[in-house]
Amino acid sequence: MRRLPPLSAIRVFEAAARHEHFTTAADELGMTQAAVSYQIRSLEERVAVKLFERGKGRVKLTDAGRRLVAPLSEAFDRIDGAFAALRTDDESLLTIATTFTFANTWLTWRLGGFQIEHPGLAVRLSTSNQLTNLFASEADVAIRAGAAPWPGLDCTELMTVDFTVMCTPAFLARTEAELGRTLELGDIPALPLISPQDDWWCHWFAATGIAAPANPRSAGLRLDSQADEGHAAMGGQGLALLTPAFWQGDIADRRLVRPFEQTATAGYRYWLVTAPGREKVPKIKRFREWLLAAVERSERLP
CATH class of the missing domain: 3.40.190.10 (Periplasmic binding protein-like II)
Known part of the structure; x- marks a missing residue:
């Protein structure tokens, strides 16, 4: 167990010893000259050794004070270096x-x-x-995605989380061949939907004016993230509701297509927090x- 004097007093002594001037040390530490004098007296009483000779308008280190200041200054330099390295790493x-x-x-x-x-x-x-x-x-x-900023945090809105139906060109072509015509909005509820229980489907049906299925499909893929749903759609598994901003590259490269321009939102946005x-x-x-x-x-x- 270390038996050190108060670190506040050691810090004051080291500054006063470097300058051999209590007022200059006080300015460096943001203290009053009286507070510096008090800390030095307390340290001298604690170690039972006189560290400064007080003269008129100035102070001078004693031999004991001079022996003490070198290792203390080195220690403070090492502490400062350790925190500087930590700040650099951060x-x-x-x-x-x-x-x-x-x-x-x-x-x-x-x-x-x-x-x-x-x-x-x-x-x-x-x-x-x-x-x-x-x-x-x-x-x-x-x-993060949320409907509103989080209280007590600094939040900057990035983008609205909207979504629309997407699938592969092959899935769309096969579906339209089976229908014998171009795909229409009203056809969607009867087609294979990825994560059919997701509330997003209700929002999309409402936004497009389509009557949602009375009994949503219980079968089909049910995935936990839009990333997984998008990759399932690219695997030809059905129609997924995806955010266009997230799939721009796949749309440009024709891995995915948007049969319809209509989008919907559940009121969420992405935020930088x-x-x-x-x-x-x-x-x-x-x-x-x-x-x-x-x-x-x-x-x-x-």
Whole structure:
């Protein structure tokens, strides 16, 4: 067990000893000269050794004080260096927490652009549908879907979560061949739907004016994320409700098609979320600026 004097007194002594001037030490530490004098007296009483000779208008280290200041200054330099290294490590790594869907359908396709712009900043992506505790530094930023901002957090809206029916060109062609005509909105309820129990189908049927099936299919694929649903649709398993912004590349490459332009929303948006007061941290500020620009570019695409 260490038997140290109060660290506050040691810190005051080290500053006063470097300057051999109580007032200058007080200015450095943001204290009054009287407080510095009090801490020095307390330390001298604690160690039972006189550390300064007081003269008129100045102070001078005693031999004991001179022997003590060198190892203490070295120790404070090492402590400062340890925290400086910690700050450097923190500034060199950005941890982003987001959902599996947003990470796999949108963010990872673009994140390389951020790292090219900021080669000195490593990025760690944490994917989970569980909320992240930003106050406990589980991540620097989070990207989450919600109907409204979270109280007590700094939230920046990124995009609306809308959705529409998508499938493969082959599935659409086969369906229209069986119908003997172009697919119509009213045909949708009778076709294979991916995650047919999902509330999104009710919103989409309502937005398009289609009567929802009285008895929704209990059979069919029921998946936990839009990312999985989109890949099931690309596997020809049926029609999925997908967010167009997440599948732009697959639409452009004809892995998916949108039979209809109509979209719907359940009122959710994606948000960039940070703990209060952290939005001006350089690495977070750089990521926020890049992310907003990337969202804007994405929205301009057809």
